[in-house]
Amino acid sequence: MKAIILAGGKGTRVYPMTLGVAKSLLPVYDKPLIYYSLSTFIENGIDDICIISSPEHLPSFKATLGNGSRFGVKLTYAEQAEPKGIAEAFTIAKSFIKRDDVSLLLGDNLFYGSSVFSRAFKNFSSGGTVFAYEVNDPERYGVIELNKSGQPVSLEEKPAEPKTNLAIPGLYIFDNSVIGVAKGLKPSKRGELEITDVIQHYLDKKDLKVYRINRGCAWLDAGTCQSMDEAGEYVRVIEQRQGIKIGCPEEAAYKAGLLSKKDLQRVTSKMPDVEYKEYLERLL
Numbered sequence: 001m002k003a004i005i006l007a008g009g010k011g012t013r014v015y016p017m018t019l020g021v022a023k024s025l026l027p028v029y030d031k032p033l034i035y036y037s038l039s040t041f042i043e044n045g046i047d048d049i050c051i052i053s054s055p056e057h058l059p060s061f062k063a064t065l066g067n068g069s070r071f072g073v074k075l076t077y078a079e080q081a082e083p084k085g086i087a088e089a090f091t092i093a094k095s096f097i098k099r100d101d102v103s104l105l106l107g108d109n110l111f112y113g114s115s116v117f118s119r120a121f122k123n124f125s126s127g128g129t130v131f132a133y134e135v136n137d138p139e140r141y142g143v144i145e146l147n148k149s150g151q152p153v154s155l156e157e158k159p160a161e162p163k164t165n166l167a168i169p170g171l172y173i174f175d176n177s178v179i180g181v182a183k184g185l186k187p188s189k190r191g192e193l194e195i196t197d198v199i200q201h202y203l204d205k206k207d208l209k210v211y212r213i214n215r216g217c218a219w220l221d222a223g224t225c226q227s228m229d230e231a232g233e234y235v236r237v238i239e240q241r242q243g244i245k246i247g248c249p250e251e252a253a254y255k256a257g258l259l260s261k262k263d264l265q266r267v268t269s270k271m272p273d274v275e276y277k278e279y280l281e282r283l284l
Contacts, residue, residue: 001121001173002100003041006089007034007061007107008080009052013224019179022057024107024246025064026139028222028247029232029239030276032064036110036247038071040171043252044121046103047073050096052089055079071249072258085192090174099176104195106170110231112238112246114217120173120209129173130199132166133219142196143191144210145169152203152210157196166212168199169219 011018017026024034034051040048049068051061058077059068068075076096089104090097101124111117120129132144138159145154145164154163172195172212174181181201185193202208213219220231245251250267253259259267261284268284273279 001046001095001103001124003046003103003105004047004089004093004096005034005037005041005049005051005105005107006086007037007051007057009054009083014228017225022053022060024053025057025060026228027232028110028153028228028236031247033110033222033228034061034065034107034200035249037105037107038065038249039247040105040111040117040253041103042071042073042249042258044118045256045258046121047258048076049073050076050078050093052078052080052092054083055081058159066188070270072253072256072263077155083192085187086170086195087182087185087193087198090178090198094179097176097179101173101175103171103179105172108221108223109170110218110220110222110247111169111171112218112234114212114218115215116213116217117171120211124141124173126175127209128175128178128199128202129204129209129211130168131171131211131213133169133213133217134165134215135167136165138162138165138167142199144168146210146212150210150212152208155196155203157194157199169213172183172199174198174202245276245279248276248279251283254283 007024011023039167040154053061065075078092139162142157143162143164144166146153147153181198185197188194220230222231254264268277268280
């Protein structure tokens with residue numbers, strides 16, 4: 001399986017912080033936001049990742065992340081000239097995806113603390129997979145309705161009167177047919193290729209699986225100034241209380257077997273003498 005991190009858009013919700021800086025490169029406590037995205041995939045053993053961003057921001061991503069070798073992965077970069085919707089990611093990255101299945105992560109979504117993702121990736125075979133998370137403001141999200149057996153029944157995008165409080169976070173898994181599905185989409189009323197239309201396709205085919213994220217997991221949408229600040233505070237409290245790092249791709253790669261002990265020693269040897277380096281050295 002391959003993975004895509006969609007880190008495009010103009011970052012207008014966090015303006016003026018994004019003047020000259022991509023939103024996914026802004027800090028969430030002690031790391032750039034993109035580190036959390038990478039860690040989500042690396043923790044699940046996915047080592048072939050494409051980062052999609054705007055032409056003006058791609059050089060900064062390349063300067064920050066390089067070819068991915070220090071994280072034990074291969075990174076590919078692709079341009080989204082203009083933000084035309086989430087689903088466009090699959091057509092932009094079609095030459096990267098080739099014949100593989102693919103997972104897409106929105107670059108301003110941060111996850112921590114659930115084994116449901118590893119089960120979803122491990123058990124994936126075909127169709128589409130999304131996740132469901134209880135929220136108190138479902139009208140802000142795409143929401144999924146489940147029957148008593150946990151099977152998906154209906155899907156709504158930001159409904160005025162939601163049938164359920166189960167929001168769909170920005171992490172999706174699809175089989176290779178998603179390229180054709182995305183290619184056949186028509187722009188919505190707001191002129192975008194909607195990810196909800198992709199999900200609806202698999203729901204209509206009765207080929208959509210939904211995993212409910214348990215209450216012990218945090219899903220943080222770092223898409224606004226306030227939510228980014230709240231995400232940083234969450235990370236700070238957990239890290240300082242437990243003495244761990246959240247969203248540390250080098251650690252994730254080491255624990256997933258993508259970096260050997262010798263590899264991690266090589267990576268840390270090139271870091272300045274800072275707390276981040278000391279933390280990684282304690283893993284050895």
